[in-house]
Amino acid sequence: MSIYINDKTRVLVQGMTGNQGSFHTGQMLAYGTRIVGGVSPGKGGQSVEGVPVYNTVFEAVEKEPADASILFIPAPFAKDAALEALAAGIKILVLIPEHIPLQDAMDIMAQARQNNAVVVGPNTFGLVSSGASKIGIMPNQYFIPGPVGVVSRSGTLCYEIVGHLTENGVGTTTVVGLGGDRVVGLHFIDVLEEFEKDSDTRAVVLVGEIGGSAEEEAAAFIKSSMSKPVIAYLAGKSAPPGKRMGHAGAIIERGRGTFESKVEALTEAGVKVADLPTKVPALVKEVTDGK
Amino acid sequence: MKLYEYLGKDLFDRYDIPVPEGRVVENPEQAAEAASELGEVVVKSQVLTGKRGKAGGISFASSPEEARLAAEKIFNMELGGFTADKVLVEKKVQIEQELYLALTVDGTAQRPVVLVSLDGGMDVEDVPEDRMIRWPVDVTVGLQPFMVREICRKLGVEGNLQKEFIKLLPRLYKLFREMDAELAEINPLALTSQGLIAADAKVTIDDDALYRHPQLPRIKEKTALELKAEELDLAYVELEGDIAVMANGAGITMATLDMVQHYGGAPANFLDFGGGADVEKTSQALELLLGTNPRVLLINIFGGITRCDVVAEAFARVRESKGIDLPVSFRLVGTNESEGRAILEKAGIKSFTSMDEAVSHAVKLLDAS
Numbered sequence: 001m002s003i004y005i006n007d008k009t010r011v012l013v014q015g016m017t018g019n020q021g022s023f024h025t026g027q028m029l030a031y032g033t034r035i036v037g038g039v040s041p042g043k044g045g046q047s048v049e050g051v052p053v054y055n056t057v058f059e060a061v062e063k064e065p066a067d068a069s070i071l072f073i074p075a076p077f078a079k080d081a082a083l084e085a086l087a088a089g090i091k092i093l094v095l096i097p098e099h100i101p102l103q104d105a106m107d108i109m110a111q112a113r114q115n116n117a118v119v120v121g122p123n124t125f126g127l128v129s130s131g132a133s134k135i136g137i138m139p140n141q142y143f144i145p146g147p148v149g150v151v152s153r154s155g156t157l158c159y160e161i162v163g164h165l166t167e168n169g170v171g172t173t174t175v176v177g178l179g180g181d182r183v184v185g186l187h188f189i190d191v192l193e194e195f196e197k198d199s200d201t202r203a204v205v206l207v208g209e210i211g212g213s214a215e216e217e218a219a220a221f222i223k224s225s226m227s228k229p230v231i232a233y234l235a236g237k238s239a240p241p242g243k244r245m246g247h248a249g250a251i252i253e254r255g256r257g258t259f260e261s262k263v264e265a266l267t268e269a270g271v272k273v274a275d276l277p278t279k280v281p282a283l284v285k286e287v288t289d290g291k
Numbered sequence: 292m293k294l295y296e297y298l299g300k301d302l303f304d305r306y307d308i309p310v311p312e313g314r315v316v317e318n319p320e321q322a323a324e325a326a327s328e329l330g331e332v333v334v335k336s337q338v339l340t341g342k343r344g345k346a347g348g349i350s351f352a353s354s355p356e357e358a359r360l361a362a363e364k365i366f367n368m369e370l371g372g373f374t375a376d377k378v379l380v381e382k383k384v385q386i387e388q389e390l391y392l393a394l395t396v397d398g399t400a401q402r403p404v405v406l407v408s409l410d411g412g413m414d415v416e417d418v419p420e421d422r423m424i425r426w427p428v429d430v431t432v433g434l435q436p437f438m439v440r441e442i443c444r445k446l447g448v449e450g451n452l453q454k455e456f457i458k459l460l461p462r463l464y465k466l467f468r469e470m471d472a473e474l475a476e477i478n479p480l481a482l483t484s485q486g487l488i489a490a491d492a493k494v495t496i497d498d499d500a501l502y503r504h505p506q507l508p509r510i511k512e513k514t515a516l517e518l519k520a521e522e523l524d525l526a527y528v529e530l531e532g533d534i535a536v537m538a539n540g541a542g543i544t545m546a547t548l549d550m551v552q553h554y555g556g557a558p559a560n561f562l563d564f565g566g567g568a569d570v571e572k573t574s575q576a577l578e579l580l581l582g583t584n585p586r587v588l589l590i591n592i593f594g595g596i597t598r599c600d601v602v603a604e605a606f607a608r609v610r611e612s613k614g615i616d617l618p619v620s621f622r623l624v625g626t627n628e629s630e631g632r633a634i635l636e637k638a639g640i641k642s643f644t645s646m647d648e649a650v651s652h653a654v655k656l657l658d659a660s
Contacts (some may be wrong), residue, residue, distance in 0.1 A: 020567060020596070075499065098566075101500035102396055103430075103471050109401040110430045125595060137566075137596045139625050154542020155566070156593045159625065160646060163593070180541055182398045182473075209542055212398060235545035238552040239561075246526035246541025246563040276553065277546060278647050 002129030002174045003149070003194040003201075004092060004118060005068060007032070009133050012060055012090070013051075014039045014081050015072035020096075022048045024072065024137050031134040031143075036064040039081075057088040068092035070126060070135050078122070079104035086111050094135045095121035095179070105183040112185060119185025123247070124177040125155035136177065146171020147288055149195035151188055152207035153178050153214070154247065157235055161207055161277050168281035170288070173201045178214075180247030188218035196226050203229045203288050205280060206271070210236030211250040211257040219265035229287035230271045233280055234262055292496045292510055295337045297379045299475075299492030306466040308459060308477075309488045313381035322362030323355040325380035334361040335379045339510070340371030348375075351383065384488055389479035391415060391423075392459070394467040396474075402427040403467060405434065405460060407442055411479035434464035455487045471500035516583065523575050525564050532557025534653055535585030537576060539564060539597040547591045547650065556654035559585045566596035573605035578613065586660050587618050589653040591646055594625025601627075603634035610638065618656040622649030 011028070015021040016038025026049050029035055035051050037060040044055035054060040057069065069085040071078060075097045085093055086108075093112065100108075100122045112119045120127055126136015131145035138155070142163050150165075150172055152158035162175060176191050178184050188206060195201045204226075208215040215234065222230050237259045239245050263273050272287075274280045294302070300310040314325035315337070326332045336348035343349060348370050350361035362378050389412030397404035405426040410418050424445050428434050439460045443453040467475045476493040496507065511518060520527030526541060534551055536558050538544040544563040551558045560583065564576040580588065592602050603623065609615065621642040623631050635642050643649040 024596075076502065099499040101471055101503070102473060102497045103468055103500065106396070106401060106403065106430050113401075114431070139595050152542070154540060154545075156538070156540025156595060156597075157542030157546050159593050159595055160543055160546070163624070182396055183401050184398075185401075187399065207542070209545060214399075217399065233546075235542045235549060237549040238558065239545060239548070240528075240530065243528045243561075244526075245528065245545050245561055250541055250545065276550065276647070278645075 001198050001200040002132060003191070003198050004127060004174065004176070005129050005133045005135060007034070007132040009068055009092070009135070010034050010036045010064070010066045011133070011135055012037050012039060012057065012066045012069040012085070013072065014057065014069055014085065016040055016048050016051070016053055017043045017046060018072055021072035025049050025051060027137075027140060028134050031140045032131070033133045033135060036066055057084045057090070061088050066090060068094065068135055070094040070096060072096055075099040075101070079108055082108045083111055086115050086117055091117045092135070093117055093119045093185070094126045095119060095124065095185075096126065096137060098123045100181070102183055105181060109183060109185060120176065121179035121181075121184060123181045124179035124184070125158065127174060127176045129174045130172045138175070142166045143175060144171040145173070147173065147200065147202040148284055149173050149198065149201040149204045150175040150207065151178065151191040151195075151204065152176070153209050154180055154207065154235065157277070158207050161205065161233060161280050164278055164281050165205070165284065168285070170281055170284055173198060180250070188214050189221045192218060192221055192226060196228055201228065203231065203284055205284060206230055206232040208232060208234045208262060209247065209250050210234070210239055210245070210259050210262070211247070213257065215262040216265040219269040219271065222271060223269035231274065231280060231283045231287070232266050232271050233274045233277055234259060292498055292501060293339045294494045294496065294510065295339065295377070296335060296492050297337055297377065298508070299494035300489065302466055302470060302494060303489050303492055306462045308462050308466070309486065310492070311381040311384050311488060311490065313379055316362065316378050316380055317376065319359045319363040319366065322378060322380050323359035326352055326355040326358035329380065329382040331383040332358055332380050333383050334358055334365060335381065336365045336368065336370060336375040337377040337379055338370045338373050338375050340373070343370060346370050384481050384483055384490060386479070386481040386483060386490070388482040390482060390487075391418065391478050392463065392480045393474065393476035393478070394463055394472070395476075397427050400427040402429060403464070404428070405442065405464070407446060409446055409448070415478060428464065430468070434461050452482065459487055470494075471497045471503060473497050516579070519579055520562070523572065523579065525562060525576055525579070527579070528561040530558050530560050532559045533586040534657055535559045535580045535583060535588045536591070537562045537564060537580055537589070538591040539566060539593065543591065543593060547589070547646070550646065550650040551589070551654065554651045554654040556657055559583060568597065568601070570601050570605045570608065573602055574609050577605060577609045581609070581613065581615065585617065587620065587653050587657045588615070589620045589650065591622045591649060592625065594627065594631075597625070598627045599623050599625055599631025600634060603631035606640070607634055607638040618660060620649045620653035620656060622646055
């Protein structure tokens, strides 16, 4: 089992004919994702990797029903494309682009709430249910099936940690990238709740970073509502206050969102916090072995 | 992008939010002239640093001569590492009560949030939680009068002040949405005999939406290197150490810095050259780093959207054209890893597959240099 997506999930790629869109269409197909169509206005009738391209999302879903859509659309046009997908009935929307304006992101989330749709991102690597379906841009070889659910605010750091798990023979159920922006669709709590319900997930790895209060909120949820063990790694221990460390949300402002406050909250909730990415597999094995 | 107070007040004025009458001046003589027109004035340094008042960047003046002297002092004053090019001279407002009003983004609720308190004028962090009313606004509905009435009920505000709030809040909300603000804060919001007046303005515009606002000036209070990085669209922060770090992705770049510190080294910078950069952009990022004269260079690449061959190609190219004579620790894995590794090997460069090894090697290189 897995959360959000599985081998039956039917996927559209918006912006399929672009450089990133076509490259990652190939990568996702190679992983086994069921891509049923692409959308690039004005490019209808073409095909990418044998997948037909349509002019609009409505046209695409008339021909081939779809559950999810992944966007490779430049940030200034992402809101329009996202609202189009939601209007056409897409229930899982993966927003890859970085630099989507904040007000646009809030407009997208408001519409998604009304449609009961799940938004992953923006500024995310996407999500993957290992061995079944990948809707994202992560390197294929690290995502093998296994008992661990992973949820992360950052992309490459998540690959690093999943890479260590894979090296140690530990696979994953689903890996979800929340995205590095200030306004994103899914939060730690949403994903933790799904992992708690998923019968195949036996432990969860949470990859967080400084800034905001998402890790503290996750800690409160873990304490009150989770029976499964959670391991965490947090980036930004050495970051100076007041400086934005790449991600829009990764900033210690007025003494809030510090590394220490997050470690304290998580530890208090019974979460084991690894001090190096390499130490995550051992902590995971401690809680999954013999179960 | 943070706006100077006078630019924030220009926006307020455009959205019919009352501000004190004032003039922006560029020298002490102009300040004196402004005071002769306005009477009793407050002279305010136009820098972006908070704590401007405590640091002496705000003075009151009751004559043109006093205004001239105050402005002279402020123009010569360094605040948070910057001196003011402009000073705002404003008519002094008779304040009956100082309130607080702001619109910002609530990431958890994914909505704009209105913040209102009857305790203004102080540092917002010092306002007790229960004295601050927070009202998240659904953007599909917008800020409606009933919400303001409810906010007023919670504040215990009635009568004329409630009427003033019902006029003012939707205007600030409109500004916040239309101008792509991340923050629009009025502290203090002055209650006067003429009604509510914005005595200060703190407005931050979303960098990602600046392209929609070509009429706004571009404000830059950054070091020369940070400016150069911005031109190249790189996320760059200068730090104190001597190991230059380049990685792809904000999270892993932070983790790399943490690990440098863990092994006893000190990073010289944060540099995330982003996902999917081409050879040209990667070369420019490398050149920028080398320009900071670090003692050791640490490159940590875990390719996803970033391709290893592109980074290796850029490194080989920069080494050929500019020469890289400092010790380098290179870690390269992920998309197109074998192609990248082949390019590095051809150029005679050793690389690691593990982040731990590459970081601890970089710290050893520093100790040896």
